[in-house]
Amino acid sequence: MDNITICRCEEVTLEDIKNTAKKYNCTAREIKLRTRAGMGYCGGRTCRPIVDTVMEHVTGEKPGDNIPLKVQPPVRPVSLSTLEGKENEK
Amino acid sequence: MKNNHRIVDHPVLGSLPEKDSITFTFDGKEYSGLAGDTIASALLANGVRTLRVHEASGKPRGIYCNIGHCFECRVTVNSTSGVRACLTEIKDGMVIESGKPEAQPFASKNVQDFPRTYAEFEKKQKVKGDK
Ligand code: FES
Numbered sequence: 001m002d003n004i005t006i007c008r009c010e011e012v013t014l015e016d017i018k019n020t021a022k023k024y025n026c027t028a029r030e031i032k033l034r035t036r037a038g039m040g041y042c043g044g045r046t047c048r049p050i051v052d053t054v055m056e057h058v059t060g061e062k063p064g065d066n067i068p069l070k071v072q073p074p075v076r077p078v079s080l081s082t083l084e085g086k087e088n089e090k
Numbered sequence: 091m092k093n094n095h096r097i098v099d100h101p102v103l104g105s106l107p108e109k110d111s112i113t114f115t116f117d118g119k120e121y122s123g124l125a126g127d128t129i130a131s132a133l134l135a136n137g138v139r140t141l142r143v144h145e146a147s148g149k150p151r152g153i154y155c156n157i158g159h160c161f162e163c164r165v166t167v168n169s170t171s172g173v174r175a176c177l178t179e180i181k182d183g184m185v186i187e188s189g190k191p192e193a194q195p196f197a198s199k200n201v202q203d204f205p206r207t208y209a210e211f212e213k214k215q216k217v218k219g220d221k
Contacts, residue, residue, distance in 0.1 A: 008154065008162055011147055041172075046160045077161065079172065 006054065007047040009040020017051065021058040028055045028069050038069060043077060095135045112182040129175035129186060130156065130163055141165055141175050142189025151189070164189060 002015040012035045020026070020034050028051055031037060037051050038044030048071075052063035063069075098106045109124040116133060123132030130141065130153050140150040141163050154162035158177040166187040167173040175186075205211035 008151070008160070011144055011149070041164070042159070042161045046155070077172070079170075 006050050007035075007037035007040060007044075009042050009046075010036040010038075012037040012047075014054065017054050018058055021055060025059060027059075027061060028052055028063070031055065032069060041077060043075075044069065044071075045075075095137055112180060114180055114182070114184040114186060116186045117188050123180050127180045129165065129167070129173075129178050129180050129184070131176075132180045133175070140188070143191055145189070145192040146194060148191040 002013065002018065004014045006012055006014050006017055016035050017031055017037060020031055024030065024034065026034070031051060032039060032044070038048050048069050049063075052069065055061045056063070096106060100106075109126060111122050112125055112127075113120055113122050114129075114132070115121070116138060121132065121136045121138070123135065127135070133139075133141065134153070139152045141152045142165060143150055151162050153176055154160045156163075156176045158174050161172070161174060163175040164172050165175045166189070167178065168185050205214055
C-alpha cells in the first residue's frame with residue numbers, strides 16, 4: 001500500500017511523503033519542497049488534495065493551516081504559443 | 091479493420107455507427123482509427139496503452155484521468171509537444187510520438203563523504219596513505 005504513487009508527475013510514493021512528514025514533522029508546503037510532490041507538469045492539480053489528506057493523517061495538519069499548498073494561475077499548463085495568441089495546431 | 095478493442099454493440103448505447111476510417115502513425119508505426127476518436131481512444135482501440143514513459147524513471151504512462159486534467163497522456167503531435175491524447179481529436183495523417191525518457195544527470199555521490207575544507211581533504215588523503 002505504501003508504494004502507491006501519490007504524485008505521478010514526479011513519482012512520489014505515499015511512503016516518501018509519510019517518511020518525510022515523520023522525519024521533519026513538517027507542513028504540506030515543506031513536503032512539496034522536499035519531495036517535489038505537486039511540483040510536476042500538471043501543476044499539482046491531481047495530487048494536491050491527496051497530499052493534504054495524507055498530511056492530515058500523519059501530522060494532523062488541516063488543509064489550509066499555516067501555509068497551504070497554494071494554487072496560482074495559470075490554472076492549466078499553457079504553451080507560450082497559446083499565450084502569444086497563436087491558435088493551437090489543429 | 092484491425093482494431094478489435096471496440097464495443098460494437100452496447101446494451102444501452104446501441105450499435106457503433108458507421109464512421110470514416112482514418113490512418114495515423116504512432117512512433118513510426120501506422121494505425122487506423124475512426125473519425126471522431128481522440129488520440130487516446132484510437133490507440134486504445136489498437137491495443138496501445140502506453141502513451142509515454144516517465145522522463146526520469148522510464149516507467150510507462152497512459153490514460154489516467156481521461157478528462158484533460160492530469161497531463162499523464164501527453165504526446166507529441168506533428169512536432170508540438172505536450173498535447174493531451176485524451177482530449178485531442180485524431181486527424182488523418184497525424185504523426186504522433188510518445189514521450190521518451192530524458193537524459194538524467196549522473197547520480198550524485200554522497201555529499202557527506204566529501205571533505206568540507208582543505209584540511210579535511212588532507213587528513214583523508216593521509217588516512218588513505220597510512221593504510
Ligand atoms: S489522461 Fe489525464 S489529461 Fe489525458
